[in-house]
Amino acid sequence: MSMKVKEVAELVGISVRTLHHYDDIGLLTPEQTTESGYRLYSDENLETLQQILFFRELGFPLNQIREIIHSPGFNRNEALEMHRSLLLEKRRRLDQMIATIDKTMKHAKGEIQMTNKEKFEGFDFSSNPYEQEARERWGNDAVDRSKAKLGSMSKEEQGQLGTEMNEIYQRLAALRHVSPESEEAQAAIHEWYVFLNRMGSYSLEAFAGLGRMYVDDERFTKNIDKFGEGLAQFMCDTMAVYAEKNKS
CATH class of the missing domain: 1.10.1660.10 (Multidrug-efflux Transporter Regulator; Chain: A; Domain 2)
Structure with missing residues (x-):
C-alpha cells in the first residue's frame, strides 16, 4: 500500500522537508511520483527509510549513508x-x-x-560522530588541528570545556528573542566564535556555514534547541550577521 509524503512524515516523526531532501539527493526515492507531483512511498521505501534513520542515529552523514545503502554488496x-x-x-x-x-x-x-x-x-571525546561531515565541509586540516588540541587535554580540562560550552549556549538561549543584529546578540555570538577557534581554525565563512548546519541538520537542531526552542535558528541568523559584519 502506497503512502503519501505527509503520511510518511507523520508516521515516522520527521518533516516533509526532510523527505523531500532525501529524494533530491538520491538517498530515498519514492516508488512513484504521480502526474500531480505527489510522492508515493512503498513498504520497501519504508524499510529503506528505517535503515537511513538507524544510520542517522549513529551519526553517519547523509552522503555516506547513500553510498552504503546503494552499494551492490549492501x-x-x-x-x-x-x-x-x-x-x-x-x-x-x-x-x-x-x-x-x-x-x-x-x-x-x-x-x-x-x-x-x-x-x-x-x-x-576520542571520537566525534560528525567528524566525517566536518571534514567534507571544511577540510582535513581544521578538523585534525581540533582533534589534536582536544586529545592533548586531560579529562578534567575536557570537562571544563564542556561546561564553558553549555554556559555559552545558556547565555545565547536567554537572548534568542532579541534581534540577531543587536549588540548583546553579537557580543554573545562573538564568545562562541572565540570558543570554537580555541579548538580549531574557523574562518568567518566556515563559522556562517556551521550556523547553517545547525538548522539544516535535524541532529544539531534537536540538541541545540534543548537549551531553548528556536535557539538553533537564532544562532544560525546571528552567526551569519557576525560573519558579514566582520569581513575585512
Whole structure:
C-alpha cells in the first residue's frame, strides 16, 4: 500500500522537508511520483527509510549513508546487526553517564565522596560522530588541528570545556528573542566564535556555514534547541550577521 509524503512524515516523526531532501539527493526515492507531483512511498521505501534513520542515529552523514545503502554488496540483515551492536555500545555509555550524574548529585548533597576520575566516567571525546561531515565541509586540516588540541587535554580540562560550552549556549538561549543584529546578540555570538577557534581554525565563512548546519541538520537542531526552542535558528541568523559584519 502506497503512502503519501505527509503520511510518511507523520508516521515516522520527521518533516516533509526532510523527505523531500532525501529524494533530491538520491538517498530515498519514492516508488512513484504521480502526474500531480505527489510522492508515493512503498513498504520497501519504508524499510529503506528505517535503515537511513538507524544510520542517522549513529551519526553517519547523509552522503555516506547513500553510498552504503546503494552499494551492490549492501545486506540489510548485516546492517541491522551492526546497528544493534553500535546502539548497545551507545546505551552502555549513556548508562555510565547517567550513573555519573546520580553520583554527582549525591556528592553535591554530601552523601558520598567522588574522586576526580569518577566525575568524568562515561565521557568520551576520542571520537566525534560528525567528524566525517566536518571534514567534507571544511577540510582535513581544521578538523585534525581540533582533534589534536582536544586529545592533548586531560579529562578534567575536557570537562571544563564542556561546561564553558553549555554556559555559552545558556547565555545565547536567554537572548534568542532579541534581534540577531543587536549588540548583546553579537557580543554573545562573538564568545562562541572565540570558543570554537580555541579548538580549531574557523574562518568567518566556515563559522556562517556551521550556523547553517545547525538548522539544516535535524541532529544539531534537536540538541541545540534543548537549551531553548528556536535557539538553533537564532544562532544560525546571528552567526551569519557576525560573519558579514566582520569581513575585512
